[in-house]
Structure formats: structure tokens, C-alpha cells
Amino acid sequence: METVTLTLDEVLDLAMNVLTRHGCDKRNADAVARTIWAAERDEAHSHGLFRLPGYVASLKSGKANGRADPTVTHLAPGAIRVHGDMGFAPLALAVGRPPLAEATRQNGVAVLAVTRTHHFAALWPETAALAEMGLAAMAVTSASTFVAPAGGTKPLFGTNPMSFAWPRPDGPPVVFDQASSAMARGEIQLAGRDGHAVPEGVGINADGNPTTDPAEILKGAQLPFGGYKGSGIALMIELLAGPLINEVCSFEATEQDNKDGGPATGGEFVLAFDPTLFGAGEGALPHGEALFERMLAQDGVRLPGDRRYAARERTPEIGAQIPQSLHKTILALLD
Amino acid sequence: METVTLTLDEVLDLAMNVLTRHGCDKRNADAVARTIWAAERDEAHSHGLFRLPGYVASLKSGKANGRADPTVTHLAPGAIRVHGDMGFAPLALAVGRPPLAEATRQNGVAVLAVTRTHHFAALWPETAALAEMGLAAMAVTSASTFVAPAGGTKPLFGTNPMSFAWPRPDGPPVVFDQASSAMARGEIQLAGRDGHAVPEGVGINADGNPTTDPAEILKGAQLPFGGYKGSGIALMIELLAGPLINEVCSFEATEQDNKDGGPATGGEFVLAFDPTLFGAGEGALPHGEALFERMLAQDGVRLPGDRRYAARERTPEIGAQIPQSLHKTILALLD
Numbered sequence: 287m288e289t290v291t292l293t294l295d296e297v298l299d300l301a302m303n304v305l306t307r308h309g310c311d312k313r314n315a316d317a318v319a320r321t322i323w324a325a326e327r328d329e330a331h332s333h334g335l336f337r338l339p340g341y342v343a344s345l346k347s348g349k350a351n352g353r354a355d356p357t358v359t360h361l362a363p364g365a366i367r368v369h370g371d372m373g374f375a376p377l378a379l380a381v382g383r384p385p386l387a388e389a390t391r392q393n394g395v396a397v398l399a400v401t402r403t404h405h406f407a408a409l410w411p412e413t414a415a416l417a418e419m420g421l422a423a424m425a426v427t428s429a430s431t432f433v434a435p436a437g438g439t440k441p442l443f444g445t446n447p448m449s450f451a452w453p454r455p456d457g458p459p460v461v462f463d464q465a466s467s468a469m470a471r472g473e474i475q476l477a478g479r480d481g482h483a484v485p486e487g488v489g490i491n492a493d494g495n496p497t498t499d500p501a502e503i504l505k506g507a508q509l510p511f512g513g514y515k516g517s518g519i520a521l522m523i524e525l526l527a528g529p530l531i532n533e534v535c536s537f538e539a540t541e542q543d544n545k546d547g548g549p550a551t552g553g554e555f556v557l558a559f560d561p562t563l564f565g566a567g568e569g570a571l572p573h574g575e576a577l578f579e580r581m582l583a584q585d586g587v588r589l590p591g592d593r594r595y596a597a598r599e600r601t602p603e604i605g606a607q608i609p610q611s612l613h614k615t616i617l618a619l620l621d
Numbered sequence: 622m623e624t625v626t627l628t629l630d631e632v633l634d635l636a637m638n639v640l641t642r643h644g645c646d647k648r649n650a651d652a653v654a655r656t657i658w659a660a661e662r663d664e665a666h667s668h669g670l671f672r673l674p675g676y677v678a679s680l681k682s683g684k685a686n687g688r689a690d691p692t693v694t695h696l697a698p699g700a701i702r703v704h705g706d707m708g709f710a711p712l713a714l715a716v717g718r719p720p721l722a723e724a725t726r727q728n729g730v731a732v733l734a735v736t737r738t739h740h741f742a743a744l745w746p747e748t749a750a751l752a753e754m755g756l757a758a759m760a761v762t763s764a765s766t767f768v769a770p771a772g773g774t775k776p777l778f779g780t781n782p783m784s785f786a787w788p789r790p791d792g793p794p795v796v797f798d799q800a801s802s803a804m805a806r807g808e809i810q811l812a813g814r815d816g817h818a819v820p821e822g823v824g825i826n827a828d829g830n831p832t833t834d835p836a837e838i839l840k841g842a843q844l845p846f847g848g849y850k851g852s853g854i855a856l857m858i859e860l861l862a863g864p865l866i867n868e869v870c871s872f873e874a875t876e877q878d879n880k881d882g883g884p885a886t887g888g889e890f891v892l893a894f895d896p897t898l899f900g901a902g903e904g905a906l907p908h909g910e911a912l913f914e915r916m917l918a919q920d921g922v923r924l925p926g927d928r929r930y931a932a933r934e935r936t937p938e939i940g941a942q943i944p945q946s947l948h949k950t951i952l953a954l955l956d
Binding site (some may be wrong): 361362363364365367392393394395396397399401422424434435436437438439440442450452460462464466468472512513514515516518519521522523524526528529530531532533537538557559560561563564565566567569570571573574576577580584585586587588590614 | 639655673697698699700702721727728729730731732734736757759769770771772773785787795797798801803826846847848849850851853855856857859860861863864865866867869870872873878892893894895898899901902904905908909911913915916919920921922925
């Protein structure tokens with residue numbers, strides 16, 4: 287595959303230019319472009335520039351509001367809502383983060399209910415940002431209907447990622463961000479683009495039969511990770527990011543979507559804890575370190591997030607490698 | 622396998638008699654016996670009378686306090702702690718439930734940090750009890766070190782169950798309760814007792830190699846469900862039920878345990894949400910029903926908890942079937 291190398295500054299500029307060209311104001315463009323930049327910085331390509339054409343599609347169709355002005359409502363001492371004004375999620379999250387952190391420090395635990403947004407980014411930028419403030423955080427969101435529930439054969443759940451971040455005294459947080467599908471849809475799309483098969487258990491075809499062909503799975507259904515247990519996690523995420531916060535389930539998002547290729551309308555559920563307020567005081571984080579030390583004492587064990595942090599060390603030097611075809615597609619968006 | 626049939630009343634009486642005989646006061650015995658009764662009622666045998674000898678071992682060794690008097694502390698508006706006074710978890714949970722529910726109704730979300738208890742029951746009785754009060758709930762706990770982290774070969778994590786319950790307007794809640802190991806240790810023990818192999822992926826032997834022999838796995842390590850994703854869930858649970866609430870991680874619980882065969886000392890983390898306080902008002906639960914309806918429209922899909930509810934329908938009539946060998950062991954505890 288032929289690639290183009292961009293510096294991280296060029297990634298950010300390119301994303302900013304494309305988004306503002308298609309109707310984002312500077313504030314909205316900046317919030318989205320920074321998540322794309324962070325993904326390329328960490329070599330998390332499936333959430334990087336790969337997503338930019340989808341963002342643009344949602345702006346072009348009028349589904350997403352590039353000039354969104356998210357508003358904060360305090361629903362209860364531990365319940366903050368950000369109405370996203372139909373914009374992309376990153377700005378709503380940035381607007382909600384300070385009141386979420388404040389409520390968490392007062393109550394011990396608090397929820398940020400993000401509503402009426404278009405979510406197309408990874409979740410780890412948000413949980414990591416809260417962990418950088420010393421809080422533990424979990425975030426979940428549902429998405430378009432792609433995953434069959436355990437025992438079923440038809441798509442119903444979204445790929446429904448869950449991210450969790452735990453702060454470390456010295457260095458970036460321990461963070462995971464994992465789809466409750468066996469494989470992230472973005473990865474299946476990349477496999478299809480690159481002509482690779484995917485492992486068994488990733489999905490079924492439109493007739494409900496197992497297949498390793500990405501194209502067949504994209505027409506059929508993805509499967510949850512770990513069978514009924516992943517299906518349970520996916521169901522929990524549907525309820526937390528949907529009915530609990532007065533937002534849509536995946537199937538409703540899909541049915542209401544205009545199918546422009548960009549992200550559907552929906553919500554995100556972010557939960558934060560102040561580790562100093564549950565009895566351990568300042569001892570909570572050192573105690574976490576003792577666990578991480580035991581994990582790393584085993585050959586072959588990595589801490590969640592470490593692969594991204596290793597990439598983060600090298601990309602300022604080597605830049606981001608983008609498929610040439612994707613680069614062309616994006617440049618055409620500036621014509 | 623020869624079995625003995627007991628009525629559910631007989632299950633409760635037997636558990637009460639054994640526990641009081643070995644040093645529990647009525648209040649502590651009642652709390653534990655009711656979780657055993659509820660497990661047998663729902664044919665969740667691995668948390669039923671099967672656990673009674675372990676409870677007794679912890680009482681005999683003096684590790685567990687059969688006369689525990691759990692105390693409640695309000696750490697923050699959304700953070701309630703119950704110090705379990707080294708007793709079994711069910712009483713601490715019962716003591717903490719009303720203040721947790723009250724804090725949840727005031728704040729939208731609240732945490733119950735259960736500390737200094739011995740946890741040997743399933744988690745669903747607690748999340749279901751909260752859901753019966755109209756709250757959504759999640760509970761996690763770590764346990765003795767049995768599970769290797771993804772990529773590793775040695776036990777480090779507990780089997781670390783997670784339960785989630787969502788209330789329904791008419792009928793019992795949707796509830797899952799699943800180990801973050803590929804198989805619950807109780808199920809592996811039952812397979813070993815009954816001479817069955819377990820599926821591949823459940824565990825590795827003491828040399829770190831795959832095996833389907835329950836005895837080899839019990840000497841080696843269990844594996845997380847769904848590879849690194851289940852491992853991420855297990856890690857999150859270690860942090861929430863350990864360092865966050867000033868309790869031990871699994872490896873610490875194991876190292877500190879007296880190996881009497883009963884449950885180690887540790888904590889439990891219970892999180893509750895008031896679904897009416899996040900913007901949906903009274904609409905949250907009907908919205909959940911719309912999702913469940915879509916799930917059940919697919920052949921082969923069940924709602925989590927439905928298998929237990931089906932058992933709950935029949936056991937008042939047919940009673941609980943207990944292996945004769947287990948029944949003899951339990952009766953010997955009354956000698």
C-alpha cells in the first residue's frame with residue numbers, strides 16, 4: 287500500500303482546513319481536529335484521518351451542525367447534561383468536562399450525559415483527559431446497529447465501545463477503549479480496504495452463517511466479543527448511553543439516520559470518580575501502581591494504552607503514515 | 622449423580638442451622654442463608670448450598686466474624702462506605718442498601734463501597750434488589766488470584782464478576798452477572814467434581830500451556846473471557862473494588878488469606894443510578910422495554926436473567942436438587 291507521510295502539525299492543519307471548509311466554525315473544527323490529531327499521534331489510524339470524509343458527509347447533508355453551541359444543565363448534584371446542539375461530540379465533551387470534574391470532586395462520583403451529538407471519535411481521549419485531572423473515568427456510547435445479540439442473527443446493538451482510564455502518579459493514565467463487538471467496525475473496514483480476511487467469530491453473513499470475509503460481515507452482522515458476556519456488556523452500554531440519559535438506542539439511531547455515511551445522532555455516557563474520596567485518600571494511586579507492577583512482572587503482559595504511548599513517542603519524529611488513496615480523497619474535499 | 626431433593630424452605634433452614642451452629646448470630650446467618658436460598662431457587666447451584674462448607678471453614682478458622690456489626694459512613698454525598706466488620710458480605714450489603722438508595726435518589730448516581738467483608742455469593746442478588754427499588758445498578762468484586770492477565774501465564778486477577786441490573790415496569794429486572802474469566806471458577810470446580818472437561822480457552826496449566834482438564838486449570842491459571850477485552854474488564858474491576866475503595870487487590874487478598882478454603886477478605890463496589898434523574902424522567906424504563914422487545918423479536922435471543930427466572934417458576938414446585946455427596950457433607954457440619 288502506497289502511503290503519504292504527514293507531520294502531526296500537517297495532520298491537524300489538514301483536518302482543520304477540511305472541517306472549516308465544510309461549515310465548521312473554528313471552535314467545532316478545533317475540537318474534532320484535535321481528536322483526529324491525537325489518533326494519528328497514537329497510530330490509532332481507524333479513528334484518525336480515516337474518519338474525516340465521514341465527518342464531512344454529515345456536514346454536507348446538514349445532519350451535523352458545524353456551528354454547534356453545546357449547553358450545560360445540572361440535572362442533579364451528580365448528573366450533568368450537555369446538550370450537544372447536533373454538533374460533533376468532541377466539543378460537547380470539552381464543554382462538559384469542567385462541570386463533570388467539579389461535580390465529581392464534590393460528590394465522589396458523577397455522570398456526564400452527552401446528548402444530541404454525532405459521535406465518530408474514540409472514547410479514550412475523553413477518559414484520558416479526566417484521568418490527567420486525577421479522576422478515574424469510564425465512558426460508553428452506542429452507535430449504528432451492527433452487532434447481533436448473543437444467540438441472534440441480525441444486527442441490533444452498536445459496536446458499543448467502553449473506555450476506562452485510571453490516573454497514574456507519574457506518567458499518562460492506564461486506559462483501555464474496546465468495542466463490545468469482537469472487532470471494531472473501523473478495523474473490519476480497514477481489513478476490507480486492504481483485502482485481508484478477519485478471524486472467525488468476528489461476524490456472520492446476511493444469512494446468519496459464520497464468515498471471515500469483511501465485506502460479507504459488513505452486509506450481515508458483527509458478533510459480540512466473548513459470546514454472551516460481551517453481549518451483556520453491549521446491552522448495558524445501550525441502556526446507559528440511551529434510555530438512561532434520554533437518548534436513542536442503536537437501532538433507533540440507525541432508523542432515524544439519513545445514511546449520509548457519517549455518524550448518526552446519539553449520546554455518550556461518561557462516569558467519573560474521585561479516587562481520593564472513597565476512603566483511600568492519597569493512597570489510591572500508589573495502590574494502583576502496586577497492581578501494575580505485578581502485571582508487568584509477567585513476560586508478555588502490557589498495560590492497556592501502552593501501545594499507543596509507544597507510538598506517541600515516535601510519531602513526532604516519523605510522522606503519520608496515511609494511505610495515498612485516503613490522502614487523495616481528503617485533498618479532494620478541499621477542492 | 623445421585624441427588625437429594627430439598628424444598629426451598631428446607632434449603633433456608635439447613636443453611637440457617639449450619640451457619641448458627643458455627644458461630645453466626647441470627648442476623649448474619651439470615652443474610653447469608655437468604656443468598657444461598659435465592660441461588661437454589663434460581664438453580665444457580667454454584668452459589669447455593671455448594672458454598673456452605675466454605676462459609677463454615679471461614680467461621681471455624683476465625684477468619685470471618687459471624688457476629689459482624691457493619692457500620693455506615695458517608696464519605697461524600699455520592700460515596701457511602703459500609704465497613705463489614707470482617708463478616709460475610711450479604712449483611713454489609715443489606716445494611717448499605719438503604720443509604721445507597723437514598724444517596725442515589727438525591728445525586729442521580731452513588732457508590733456503595735463495601736469493605737472488610739468476606740464475599741462468597743453471587744452479585745446479582747444485590748443489583749437485582751436495587752433494581753426492584755427502581756434503580757439501575759452495577760456491582761463488581763475481585764477475589765482470590767486465579768486469572769492470568771492477557772498475554773501472561775500466571776494467576777494475578779480474580780475471576781472478578783460484574784453484575785448489572787436494569788429495572789422493568791412490570792416484572793423482575795434484566796440482570797446479568799458474569800465472571801471476567803472465560804468460565805466461573807465455581808463452574809470449573811463443578812466440572813471437575815463431575816468429571817467433565819471444560820472448553821478450550823478456559824485456562825492453562827501450571828506451565829502456561831492450554832488444557833481442558835479442570836484439575837490442571839485449577840492448579841494453573843484461568844483465562845479472561847474474550848482475550849484482552851475481558852482482561853481489561855478484570856483490571857477495571859480490580860481497581861474499582863480495590864484501590865479506589867481502600868480495599869485489597871486479588872493478589873493481596875490471596876497473599877493475606879489463611880487458606881482455610883473459605884472466602885478471603887476484600888471489598889465490593891456497587892454503583893447505582895436513578896433512571897428518572899438523567900433527563901428521561903418516567904420515560905427511561907419504557908424506553909428500555911422498546912429495546913428488550915427488539916431483542917426478543919430475534920429467535921434464540923434471551924434477556925439476561927431469564928434462565929434464572931424460569932427456574933424460579935418451577936423450584937417452588939419441584940424443589941432444589943442437591944448432590945447427595947454435598948448433602949452428606951453439609952449434614953456432617955451439624956454433628
